[in-house]
Amino acid sequence: MTATLACSPTTGPTFTGLRCKECGHPYEAGARHVCEDVCFGPLEVVYDYEAIKARVSRATIEAGPASIWRYRDFLPIAGDPIDVGTGFTPLLKANNLAKRLGLKSLYIKNDGVNMPTLSFKDRVVSVALTRARELGFSTVSCASTGNLANSTAAIAAHAGLECCVFIPSDLELGKVLGTLIYNPTLMAVRGNYDQVNRLCSEVANTFGWGFVNINLRPYYSEGSKTLGYEVIEQLGWQLPDHIVAPLASGSLFTKIRKGFDEFIKVGLVDEKPVRFSGAQAEGCSPIAQAFAEGRDFITPVKPNTIAKSIAIGNPADGPYAIDIANRTGGQIAAVNDAEIIDGIKLLAETEGVFTETAGGTTIAVLKKLVEAGQINPEETTVAYITGNGLKTTEAVAPAIGEPYLIDAQLESFKQAWQQAQHAH
Amino acid sequence: MAVQVLIPTPLQKFTNDEASVSLEASSIDALIDALDGRFPGFKARLCDENGKLRRFLNIYVNSEDIRFLDNQSTPLSPGDEVSIVPAVAGG
Numbered sequence: 001m002t003a004t005l006a007c008s009p010t011t012g013p014t015f016t017g018l019r020c021k022e023c024g025h026p027y028e029a030g031a032r033h034v035c036e037d038v039c040f041g042p043l044e045v046v047y048d049y050e051a052i053k054a055r056v057s058r059a060t061i062e063a064g065p066a067s068i069w070r071y072r073d074f075l076p077i078a079g080d081p082i083d084v085g086t087g088f089t090p091l092l093k094a095n096n097l098a099k100r101l102g103l104k105s106l107y108i109k110n111d112g113v114n115m116p117t118l119s120f121k122d123r124v125v126s127v128a129l130t131r132a133r134e135l136g137f138s139t140v141s142c143a144s145t146g147n148l149a150n151s152t153a154a155i156a157a158h159a160g161l162e163c164c165v166f167i168p169s170d171l172e173l174g175k176v177l178g179t180l181i182y183n184p185t186l187m188a189v190r191g192n193y194d195q196v197n198r199l200c201s202e203v204a205n206t207f208g209w210g211f212v213n214i215n216l217r218p219y220y221s222e223g224s225k226t227l228g229y230e231v232i233e234q235l236g237w238q239l240p241d242h243i244v245a246p247l248a249s250g251s252l253f254t255k256i257r258k259g260f261d262e263f264i265k266v267g268l269v270d271e272k273p274v275r276f277s278g279a280q281a282e283g284c285s286p287i288a289q290a291f292a293e294g295r296d297f298i299t300p301v302k303p304n305t306i307a308k309s310i311a312i313g314n315p316a317d318g319p320y321a322i323d324i325a326n327r328t329g330g331q332i333a334a335v336n337d338a339e340i341i342d343g344i345k346l347l348a349e350t351e352g353v354f355t356e357t358a359g360g361t362t363i364a365v366l367k368k369l370v371e372a373g374q375i376n377p378e379e380t381t382v383a384y385i386t387g388n389g390l391k392t393t394e395a396v397a398p399a400i401g402e403p404y405l406i407d408a409q410l411e412s413f414k415q416a417w418q419q420a421q422h423a424h
Numbered sequence: 425m426a427v428q429v430l431i432p433t434p435l436q437k438f439t440n441d442e443a444s445v446s447l448e449a450s451s452i453d454a455l456i457d458a459l460d461g462r463f464p465g466f467k468a469r470l471c472d473e474n475g476k477l478r479r480f481l482n483i484y485v486n487s488e489d490i491r492f493l494d495n496q497s498t499p500l501s502p503g504d505e506v507s508i509v510p511a512v513a514g515g
Contacts, residue, residue: 022480034510036434040480042512143514191487197514198484202507205433206443214513221515249515297479300491314482314489316512 009078009134014052018043018218031135033217043218045076053266068123068226075127076219082130082159085115086122087226091234096350101370105380109231112355117154118388119147124223125155128212131219137210143200145193145309146175147387153182166196174391192303194314224252228259231382232269239274241379244366246358247278247287248310250317257324277330278321279365281307285334287318306337306395307357331374335364341399354389425502432508438463452496480511
């Protein structure tokens, strides 16, 4: 067991504490995530936006490093960050996919090539482990559907922190291998993610560890705001008209919105309406179901989908995601596993981007919304791709054909080439 | 044989810092009342004024969310493990 140190920096240059998102009750910025004195609502970081406004401009940000730390005044850290080059991933103008779908202006924010572990989770973990170190933790942990385990193990290795992570036992091999290589202690739990998450909350009660998505969650989740900032900056300091992002816990979705709102608040970008649409897999779609039924509360489900990275049946930020979709005129839709595989293939064939199942879900929902007339072809639309396809090869392996096996002879190639012409 | 209840850190101030307590109860509602009997004020933290479990708390019986069972009417048997967990975690 590892206890926290007594001396913890509870403020930073631009943040002053924590506050309950529901009732507003204030707390010191320690390792805590719920409003324990009143309502158990989620805690959020409180910033001094006047201080941020005085410190940042487009020019200061542009002069910063090509990573999330160019936005460090908007992130809840007190000192120097753990910088593993996370963030500032490509925003790709997706002309081929746009043409295929009938859109005029489509972009892919490609966090499948984020550093160091090829998913957006590197953003949240970079922030969480920086804060974990500041709060005196020497062991860090998480409940993960795979990508988070990869990221926590990798960045903990770089930072010299002890690491014990928890995953469901049925994850894809790439996600398991991509964690074990960093030599953490890896617990594969017999059960689904929601059971893993519940177990981790119990472990967090008795082990003095920094769980990035439990007692460090207020800091961790702020890392996702950088996906909002980067898109604004990469669009030439403009907001898009519509974004589509995958929904697991709903946290990413709410933090992209917060990132947009903060840049508006400090005057870095002109305000305009942005529609927020969310993507779920039918086999785990508690947020889409609640949205469709006009509910503001989530009824949990038991996941059954190939999209394991977003298979959260009891999503913590589901109600907030629904609120954002409703307020912005967006949609929350679900697609089945076959559509998800088609989405992965469509993005790869049209744009050269190989995403995992969560990205396939996003592209499939994008397609579905366009076909339903819910995305205006004139809108500048950004689809968030959050993970890399090489981690979930099992999902697509049966659906992508095989190579032509030939001899090293011209005639053998010619025969195969003829076959290939017929096949295509 | 009683029911074992796992107490989350924020509520351990009621239980003299005990992470686990043992109680006799035949349902979740009865358990909440029993907890309040032993640790006065506990129910008001768990439930709203109508006795309904707060939105940001989940209760599990032998690892199953009571929303998949019979909510607060879920029956309990001796030896069951009940876990009270703040809902906002993960993702």
